[in-house]
Amino acid sequence: MAQAPGGTPNQRDLEEGIQRDFSRSMSYGDYLRLDVLLSAQQPLSDPQQHDELLFIIQHQTSELWLKLMVHELRSARALLRSDDLSPALKRLARVKHIQHTLTDQWSVLATLTPSEYAEIRPFLATSSGFQSAQYREVEFLLGNKNADMVKVFSHDESARVALEQLLHEPSLYDEFLAYLARQGYAVPQRLLDRDPTLPHTTDAGLVDLFASVYAAPAEHWGVYETCEELVDVEDAFQQWRFRHLQVVQRTIGHKVGTGGSSGVDFLRRALDLTFFPELYEVRTRIGQ
């Protein structure tokens, strides 16, 4: 058995240089504000239901990852605006990994049985993930604009203002199309002049443009790579939506949601939404 001279068997001795006194210098917990972070789990059930902590932490970790996604997507959008394609792609690659983490983490919540959830559900009252401001920020950044969603945040001034601003700003896709136009690609003018508060809808002229890119990838490598990166992001987003739907279905069946929607049927309709429709339309044209 490994043993340091003079040390306790099966125990690692601390080295001389290791910091032990943080009374006058910054520690791990200080830097990460763990006092704030770890005091934010406040179950409402009384007597406390064992699984409420799981439910809270699953959502809080999701919100932390959503915060980073918003940060990275905003940065990717700004980089496209300044024609810095490669660093924008690096941001999107990170976004994709965050999305996969969010999707994988559904397996933790899926351990919650319907009976266990039924014990917690009354304490959730009218709260629902539908009211996640950061989730809507991600959707708006990717181009799924919906002015009606802003009204849900009239009780929360900072969230309402942030969403209202994003609603009026170009999405990541709008900025990609503006970038393409600056590079000399024939982006239809109507797309460059479009009302950014409305969702983007399929444009046949843009499908033609992407068809020429996919017909000769080597000649359009950066653009081609960006298109595929965007498809990866949409694909990952849909995977998250689908896992949510599956977990909701196995947990509450066809009950109406605490947010007031029909529940599973309402969530299923989100699977028909698309951020980058032309990048899917173009697939039919490849090789023809």
Ligand code: HEM
């Ligand atoms: C047992 C677990 C869960 C159940 C039963 C559940 C159920 C639901 C239901 C029924 C809705 C529809 C809105 C409503 O009427 O309430 C909804 C929406 C939503 N939930 Fe959950 N949810 C669960 C976990 C989560 C988690 C972990 C997240 C992560 C943040 C989340 C995020 C959302 C979001 C963003 C929406 C809006 C989706 C949209 O507009 O398409 N949910 N959820």
Ligand SMILES: N[C@@H](CC(=O)c1ccccc1NC=O)C(=O)O
């Ligand atoms: N809408 C869920 C409740 C719910 O899941 C929830 C409640 C409060 C905070 C986050 C939630 N997660 C996702 O909607 C339900 O109808 O059971």
